[in-house]
Amino acid sequence: MNRASRIVILLCLWLVPASWAQLENSIPAPTRTVSGTRIGHYKDGPVPIDLSTRTIAALVPNGVGSYWTFSGTGTAAGTFSIPNVPYGYYLLQLGGRYIWTKNTVVNADYDLAYRSSAVTADPATTLTFNLRNLNPWQTNDVLELVDTSAGAFELFPGGTEGETTFAGTFPYSSNLNDSTQGDKTYLLQESTQYAGGYRILVASSYFSPSNFTQVDAVDTQLTGKLRTIQPNQSFRFNVNGADLAAATLAANPGATIANTVFALDVFPGNMARGWIVSTPDLVSYDLNSDAPPFTANADLGDVLYGNPFPKTFTLFALYQYSAQTSYLAPGASSPAAITTFVYGSTVTLPTSTRPLRLMVGTVVQPAVGRADFVANQSGMGLMPTLSWKPPKVGIAHAYQVLVYQVTNTDGITAATTIARLQTQGTSITIPPNVLIAGQAYVFQITTIYRPGVNVAANPYRLGPVVATADVISGLMQP
Numbered sequence: 001m002n003r004a005s006r007i008v009i010l011l012c013l014w015l016v017p018a019s020w021a022q023l024e025n026s027i028p029a030p031t032r033t034v035s036g037t038r039i040g041h042y043k044d045g046p047v048p049i050d051l052s053t054r055t056i057a058a059l060v061p062n063g064v065g066s067y068w069t070f071s072g073t074g075t076a077a078g079t080f081s082i083p084n085v086p087y088g089y090y091l092l093q094l095g096g097r098y099i100w101t102k103n104t105v106v107n108a109d110y111d112l113a114y115r116s117s118a119v120t121a122d123p124a125t126t127l128t129f130n131l132r133n134l135n136p137w138q139t140n141d142v143l144e145l146v147d148t149s150a151g152a153f154e155l156f157p158g159g160t161e162g163e164t165t166f167a168g169t170f171p172y173s174s175n176l177n178d179s180t181q182g183d184k185t186y187l188l189q190e191s192t193q194y195a196g197g198y199r200i201l202v203a204s205s206y207f208s209p210s211n212f213t214q215v216d217a218v219d220t221q222l223t224g225k226l227r228t229i230q231p232n233q234s235f236r237f238n239v240n241g242a243d244l245a246a247a248t249l250a251a252n253p254g255a256t257i258a259n260t261v262f263a264l265d266v267f268p269g270n271m272a273r274g275w276i277v278s279t280p281d282l283v284s285y286d287l288n289s290d291a292p293p294f295t296a297n298a299d300l301g302d303v304l305y306g307n308p309f310p311k312t313f314t315l316f317a318l319y320q321y322s323a324q325t326s327y328l329a330p331g332a333s334s335p336a337a338i339t340t341f342v343y344g345s346t347v348t349l350p351t352s353t354r355p356l357r358l359m360v361g362t363v364v365q366p367a368v369g370r371a372d373f374v375a376n377q378s379g380m381g382l383m384p385t386l387s388w389k390p391p392k393v394g395i396a397h398a399y400q401v402l403v404y405q406v407t408n409t410d411g412i413t414a415a416t417t418i419a420r421l422q423t424q425g426t427s428i429t430i431p432p433n434v435l436i437a438g439q440a441y442v443f444q445i446t447t448i449y450r451p452g453v454n455v456a457a458n459p460y461r462l463g464p465v466v467a468t469a470d471v472i473s474g475l476m477q478p
Contacts (some may be wrong), residue, residue: 440447
């Protein structure tokens with residue numbers, strides 16, 4: 001196009017600006033119907049989440065710090081539909097869950113490897129043990145019950161020093177075991193050993209009852225003979241505990257370490273969908289939460305262990321460091337602690353040259369609007385924007401924001417999760433009707449590391465390697 005032609009076109013546009021504006025405003029913006037599913041995939045098949053009674057909406061940013069709301073509907077079959085949603089990014093609301101996405105079809109499904117009919121025991125439920133042929137009991141030993149089909153996991157300390165029996169009646173609070181539904185329960189004696197001066201636990205004997213069915217609020221008898229586990233394999237006890245501890249304390253200036261756990265576990269089958277069920281421990285540190293925090297980068301050498309489980313079970317290593325930050329609700333006299341985590345699981349086991357190390361760190365420079373994220377704040381409004389920078393360690397494939405409401409009940413502080421938001425960006429504006437004037441809140445930002453998973457297409461699906469790290473805010477009053 002030559003210069004004269006461009007001048008003619010510009011003159012024409014200048015002469016009829018109103019007509020062009022009217023024409024542009026008369027053309028409707030392209031929209032689509034957003035749809036998707038929210039279904040849990042369990043060992044025994046899919047179980048839909050009933051969305052028929054939950055708020056279903058697409059919240060589209062309006063450019064001035066708020067959202068346009070496009071309402072939709074959900075079904076008892078776990079499906080949802082939202083018509084007339086403009087193209088581009090929006091915040092999908094499925095009840096108290098929110099996903100920042102641009103997808104027209106959203107798969108909000110999730111996976112769990114135990115049966116969907118599992119039931120958590122009533123507080124009155126007990127177990128009476130009469131077990132024999134244990135290794136001589138040591139003070140810090142623990143009996144571990146795990147059932148990967150029922151999703152059950154419980155620890156029982158309290159054996160008698162030097163005895164080879166384990167007897168007594170104990171409260172039981174995990175999921176109920178039921179062999180008539182195919183459950184396979186394992187009891188493991190976790191025996192005390194030492195590596196480099198650190199006290200660890202190693203599975204030394206086991207028992208799997210062939211017929212074990214619990215009834216809610218009833219005592220169940222468990223009698224049997226444990227078999228010795230031959231320690232014919234080695235696990236390199238090489239952990240960057242100092243780095244894990246530092247990331248744990250980075251949650252908040254007021255955070256204190258609660259416990260430091262790492263372990264070698266076995267998963268039933270492959271871990272393509274991640275660590276999605278309770279699993280047996282073969283080697284562990286601080287399993288029963290009474291060991292001092294492990295805060296050193298240390299290679300303690302090889303630990304001998306045995307593995308009585310089928311060859312189809314997958315070995316994996318994990319770390320789970322936790323911290324607690326205390327909050328006092330306005331008007332309350334008794335505080336409450338919120339727990340944050342630095343967590344990781346991987347099928348790549350540590351070696352002498354490759355320690356179990358922090359896979360992803362916390363976000364950097366989190367903020368509420370322009371205010372300090374970790375300090376107590378007021379007057380930030382009912383729809384504040386949270387922002388942050390990516391972690392310095394690892395890659396963030398997504399971020400989760402939890403909103404806790406902090407309340408005063410008869411002088412006692414309580415913290416309740418009221419919203420969960422997920423985004424792949426580094427900021428998010430709290431949607432309407434989440435925060436209420438006059439109330440108090442705490443925000444938690446979690447870095448999510450899921451290599452090999454298309455998080456945009458599957459926001460709640462995991463993989464064989466997963467890591468997270470939390471930061472938590474001060475007390476926020478809109």
